[in-house]
Amino acid sequence: MISTNKRKTAVSAAILLSLCCLLTGCATKEYTFAYDSGHTVSSFRMTENAVAGQADLFAEDLCVTASDVTEGTSLSLEEEACGGLFDLNGCRVIYAKNIHEKLYPASLTKVMTALVALKYGDPSDIITVSAVSAGITESGATLCGLKAGDSLTLEQALNALLIYSANDAGLAIAEHIGGSVEGFAEMMNTEAAKLGATRSHFVNPHGLHDENHYVTAYDMYLIFNEAMKYNLFREIIHKDAYMATYMDRNGQAKTLDFKTTNQYLQGACQAPENITVIGGKTGTTSAARSCLILLAEDASGNPYISVILHASERSILYEKMTELLSEIND
Numbered sequence: 136m137i138s139t140n141k142r143k144t145a146v147s148a149a150i151l152l153s154l155c156c157l158l159t160g161c162a163t164k165e166y167t168f169a170y171d172s173g174h175t176v177s178s179f180r181m182t183e184n185a186v187a188g189q190a191d192l193f194a195e196d197l198c199v200t201a202s203d204v205t206e207g208t209s210l211s212l213e214e215e216a217c218g219g220l221f222d223l224n225g226c227r228v229i230y231a232k233n234i235h236e237k238l239y240p241a242s243l244t245k246v247m248t249a250l251v252a253l254k255y256g257d258p259s260d261i262i263t264v265s266a267v268s269a270g271i272t273e274s275g276a277t278l279c280g281l282k283a284g285d286s287l288t289l290e291q292a293l294n295a296l297l298i299y300s301a302n303d304a305g306l307a308i309a310e311h312i313g314g315s316v317e318g319f320a321e322m323m324n325t326e327a328a329k330l331g332a333t334r335s336h337f338v339n340p341h342g343l344h345d346e347n348h349y350v351t352a353y354d355m356y357l358i359f360n361e362a363m364k365y366n367l368f369r370e371i372i373h374k375d376a377y378m379a380t381y382m383d384r385n386g387q388a389k390t391l392d393f394k395t396t397n398q399y400l401q402g403a404c405q406a407p408e409n410i411t412v413i414g415g416k417t418g419t420t421s422a423a424r425s426c427l428i429l430l431a432e433d434a435s436g437n438p439y440i441s442v443i444l445h446a447s448e449r450s451i452l453y454e455k456m457t458e459l460l461s462e463i464n465d
Contacts, residue, residue, distance in 0.1 A: 196226060197331075198356070204231040208465070210458045213451065216424075217352045218443040220459050223360070229439075229462050234352040237334060238444045241418030242277075242300045243355055243426050244342030249293055249371075250362040251322050252308050258290035258367055260311065267316070268306035273343055275420075278303045279391060284384025290367065291391060294377045297368075297416060299393040305341035316340065330357045344422045352442045359416075359428050359440055372414030372430065375400040399429070404453045407461040409434040425452040433463050 198221040208230050212218055217233035264285040271278060279301035281287075289311065295304035306316065313319025316339060323337040332354035338345050350358075362368045376394045383389050398404040399412035406412045415429035428442040441459050446452035 197360070198222065198226055198228045200228040200231050200234070202231075203233070204228045208462050210455070210462060212443070212455055213445075213447055216443060216445045216447070216455070218455070218459060219352045219356060219441070220462055221356050221360075221440045222463075223438045223440065225437075230459060231353075234356075235334060237349045237351055239344065239348065239420065239423035240335075240342055240350040240355065240444065241420040241423035241426050242302075242342045243350065243416050243418040243428055243442075243444075244337065244340065244348070245296050245300065245305060245418075246355070246362050246416050246428065247323050247327065247337060247358050248305050248308060248319075248340040249297055249368055250358060250365075251319065251326055252289060252293060252312050253362070253365045253368060254326070255322070256289050256308075256312050258288065258293070260289040261286055262289055262292055262307050262311045264303075264307050265310055268303055268310055271302050271306065271343075273302075276302045276341075276343060279393065280389075281307060282383065285381060285389065286384075287379075287381035287391075291379050291381055293367070294371055294374070294379065295391055295393070297371045298374055298377050298395050300396050300417060302341040302343060305339075309340040327354065327358065330354075330361055332357045342418060342420070342423070344420050350444075352444050355428055355442050355444070356440050359430070359442070363430065369414070369430075372416065373400075374414075397427075398449075398453055404457065406431065407457060407464060410460050410463055412460075413438075419449065425449045427452055427456055429456065429460075431460055431463070439463055 210230060212232050217236050217238065219228065219234040220230040222229055264281045264283055266283040269281050269283045277300050279295040279299055281303040292304045292308050295301040296308060309316050309319035313322050319340055320338050327335050335350040335354040336347060338348045374395065378392045380388050380390055395401060396417045397415060399406055400414065411432045413430040413432060415427060418426035423445065425446040425448055426444045431439050431441060441456060443452060443456055446455060
């Protein structure tokens with residue numbers, strides 16, 4: 136299991152909550168969750184029915200499960216991988232394997248970065264890139280080439296962040312919105328707690344490896360579901376390429392020009408029949424392995440979120456994601 140934040144003084148503890156979840160279109164069922172201490176108050180609205188021990192879920196239009204959901208499905212994920220498929224209109228978990236297990240998210244982190252930026256920033260904001268934002272030297276880190284003194288809009292930075300997975304764009308956004316990487320990480324954790332994503336912890340805006348930076352597949356569903364409320368987020372994750380002009384420190388024009396990292400949008404992978412992949416976010420590091428979260432629609436336009444974490448390699452990730460999406464038709 137991934138360690139909790141060593142800088143926190145409180146000891147992490149599991150609290151079992153018996154929840155009667157009254158979901159739109161779903162039957163009443165009791166669920167038990169293990170949540171870290173210190174977060175449950177912000178995540179749930181408690182009722183006065185102490186005798187029955189009931190609680191209303193903080194949002195009544197979410198998909199909920201406390202355990203694996205595999206019955207009636209044919210998908211078999213790798214032993215160390217986890218994943219989930221969520222029917223948004225039906226408030227139904229179609230598939231779940233280890234979705235409450237803490238794992239490294241790699242660049243799926245950038246969904247939370249975008250969510251915080253869209254909530255607290257304006258797409259027309261001008262970002263001036265600092266030496267910190269331009270100073271990523273980690274081997275293999277994806278960069279869009281930002282230099283100290285460059286200026287670009289928040290919207291341009293978000294496109295670089297979500298389409299190309301640019302880590303320097305993530306740092307630039309974090310410093311602009313949060314004042315510092317540390318300040319932005321606190322905002323990320325605060326927003327995650329508000330969503331009920333209490334088994335995740337963020338220390339940076341890009342997902343480059345840190346042992347105290349982790350998520351769960353279920354928390355990624357909650358975060359992605361919230362980010363989809365922003366039109367600009369949905370627009371960006373649907374693009375297969377992007378080009379824009381920004382300025383360097385001397386006022387000279389520079390160009391952002393890149394293609395998506397999403398193989399479904401590239402055309403390199405095909406979704407199952409009657410399923411359309413709208414967009415999503417990829418993520419890969421040696422510790423996180425291969426990760427992917429998607430928004431897809433069936434033939435009737437009903438939306439689904441699918442997520443796989445910790446696949447052993449990219450080819451297996453997309454193979455298993457296609458199998459996961461096939462469960463929509465079953």
